[in-house]
Amino acid sequence: MLSVAAVLAESALRRPDHPAVVFAARRITYRELWDGARRYAAALRERGIGPDDKVALLLPNTPHFPLAYFGVLALGAVAVPVHALLRADEIAYVLDDSGATALICAAPLLTEGGAAAAATRTPLLTVMADEEDPRAPRLDALAARSTPIDRHVLRAPDDIAVVLYTSGTTGRPKGALLTHLNVVMNVDTTMLSPFEVTADDALLGCLPLFHTFGQICGMNTCFRAGATLVLMPRFDGPGALDLMVREDCTLFMGVPTMYVALLDAARTDPRRPPLTRAFSGGSALPVALLDAFRETFGCPVYEGYGLTETSPVVAYNQKAWPLKPGTVGKPVWGVEVEIARAEVADRIELLAAGEVGEVVVRGHNVMAGYLNRPEATAEAIVDGWFRSGDLGVKDDEGYLSIVDRKKDVVLRAGYNVYPREVEDVLARHPAIAQVAVVGLPHAVHGEEVCAVVRTSPGATPGPGLGAEIVAWSRARMAPYKYPRLVEFVDAFPLGPSGKVLKRELVSRLGGARGREPEDGAPPPG
Template sequence: MVNDDSSIAQPTTPGQRSTTLSLASVLAEPARLRPSATAVIEGDQHVGYGQLWEQVRAHAAALRGRGVQPGDRVAIVAPNVIDFVRAYYAVLTAGAVVVPVPLLLVPDEAAHLLRDSGAKLVIGHTSQRALAEESARRVGVPVLTVGPGGDPEASPETTSLTELAAAAEPVASFATRAPEDPAVIFYTSGTTGRPKGAVLTHLNLVMNAVVNAFDANDTRRDDKVLGCLPLFHVFGQTVSLNTTFRAGAALVLQPKFDPGEALELIRRHEVTQLNGVPTMYIRMLEAAGPETALPSLRLCVSGGAALPVAVLENFERRFGASIHEGYGLSETSPTATVNQPAFGARAGTVGHPLWGVDAEVADPDVDDRIELLPTGQTGEIVIRGHNVFAGYLGDPAATRAAVVDGWFRTGDMGRKDADGYLSIVDRKKDLIIRNGYNIYPREVEELLIRHPAVAQCAVIGLPDPERGEEICAVVVPEPGELADDSLSGAIRAWAAEQTAHHKYPRRVVFVDELPLGPSHKVLKRELREQLTETNTAARG
């Protein structure tokens, strides 16, 4: 069954509205202005804007030849390669809606995205043949492949979009779209139940790219931006891909993040801007040798999760490049706030709202309306502006619960200081209540990461019959540290000296690595489930 919702803007037909806007224009415009300038680099491939736009128009023609119409949903299953870029803008140029599929999903999960979105077909990179073909088979939709051919295991029903495009006459330009037409459907990570499809419009994504490029991040035409964030995720897609192209800069793709290779790509291509999540910055620090230098690196942006201040300070001191931490969600295109040159960066905060966006703090216990709190008080972060999504696909009840009085309720807790800087306290759902006291895990994580034996950590609450919840620190120790009871006791004792009695972790669990989702966020829900089961078994 195809999800639909009359509360979400439906595809328009040419002439229905006088105002038009297409996300494909962020590629079409630099192709017109600077066709010979490099748009994207992958390995030894350097593709200019003019050449890329011609290839995209040929791919769009091939999609139209396969029956893709404006408003159709088309899924893309591909890593960070040029073929993803071609497919992405080709779908938009054809007037269709992109449904990115995270590569860590299993076929059943991917099939849910295809079924829920009503995808008409799947574009799968040949390196992701199994996931693309199996998920499409379960839903009964065709697959078109991009990338290197010659796969003897490919299904005989699968057709190469790359070959079709090579034989097609490129379309003249992108299809007419209205600003409120859907452009991309991003599926949320699904912290409760099945993931929901967040519908982002052409206006949402064009504006977020424009404001990121020219107001927030100071992206320049001669910049080279490392594309190590997955392009199937909203952070990589907007802040790395669309923002880079809107500025007319060059994107250096890394198909799959590897910290050592990322450092080498920055050095080899003289990358000037890096966008990443905290785990990437941590792993790059770990991978850097004593002689590793990145003199070209000018600006870094961190998002997706809270960046420990100690990591920010270590990275800036080690490489001499500023990290500007920001904040956003799939439902906000994603960027809502960021430390910006106009205001100056303040470590431990996510800066100020983007141009045209409001971010405030509201009473989290009032559900039917938004009651903003005074400066300095902790509450739920709420956002309004051009970046707020059109709604959840096929779920008007969830949309009404999320958007109240014109504000999007994020579910994140934060506070604003007297200078307007926003700080993220924690996820509302991650709050730990111990003996009636509220403990925000991020505060404890910021403390623990400063311990010399702690490389990474995540703090969670576990059910406790006496205190309601108990604080548990899941720690990845520094290389060479012996993860035993002695180290656990030392970390607990050290933390007890550094913070209030009710805040320090009573339990320390060592792991080789923290579980990460497709966007490299730590999966705290998974940790809670695993350790809750262990606790229950131990008591039984």
């Protein structure tokens, strides 16, 4: 028997007076946070919530998230975090698909959340309201008047703890069923390595807590170690740098877009936080960006790999082995990662080192399945292996490199072009601050390689710079790889985890518009 709720409960016993959460001027100790979570549990229980009931959480990065999250888990109920930027119809889909028995919604999100709850007839509870809100009872007010439950409900290892919805890149979002064992093992394993979180650490909590990276790697691992989580409701580079300096943050976790923003902020702010290590995930981190961050902030950046369906961590660069930039390291303890033949769907055919194929995973981290989707579960978990949908390769030393998403590979004139490989080269161009490579429809080649660029300070976007980038790329990449098209943007469309939404870029840009290059690409052969 175990429970994810023990992550907070045990640290409250070990170090009750240590700050668990810093939020603006508030410093909340572990005793106060666990007491508050048990009060939330009591208030929910009074409204009929119990074991196995699914409770949706539409909450930003404030202390209300851990209070509600651990309050739900303390009851033996199931937490269903909801992306805080969804619209009413999208929230209603999650509520309906999950069968949520209640929605806990922050007052600033009630316009969308309230409409979704009404449409699905889901009982609604609010937090963060200044006054009693006529639309729904205030859960935080009810909790303040409640007597904390005595102890959290113990669960079986294979009981469901959390339902996390995928981003829906291949259709409607699917609810990944994570068990108590999935989450507890991932937290315990990664706390020791790669994250090596100790009770003396302070982590900047800038990743959204409704997402698996911020929730499990960030919040849960931090609380398991008895460390301090410095919450940031909305990320921006200057604000994050200032907050890390003021709160003496030793640990940073972020996605590549956050690293770009911190480097931009560091150009005008000479202060540096006492960071000892940083961890990147969510999408590929160009090696040039990794090097720049290490030089600027004086700490190593460890890149890793995970998925919602794998609780989430699969592999990471870790201190136990030499850091290998450009890779996502080796599998974490208790997890196996191999490369399988991507075109074979009904069985797993493993490939040798050096061969590109689909990344497959098995171990304590693999989800129980997709909620209400047995066919999708059967397609995703084959012969005991989870099929990631990502293309990768392992070298002779066991280091994993992610080549790209299967769906993002550009097929130009019969040749596979892996966007990450092209992005890694382009990231070294001095005029490029950030780049995403996509394939645009082309009448002759099928698809054409297009570099979508946000320029560095001082660089002027336009046809002249675009031609220069094409020529620079042509000298450094094979003829079929380099981008013939360059488009400039002020900002990239981002998903909930900070990933660049390439499908949205393709939709915006439409068909290939650049002139046909003189040299062309070599014919398929």
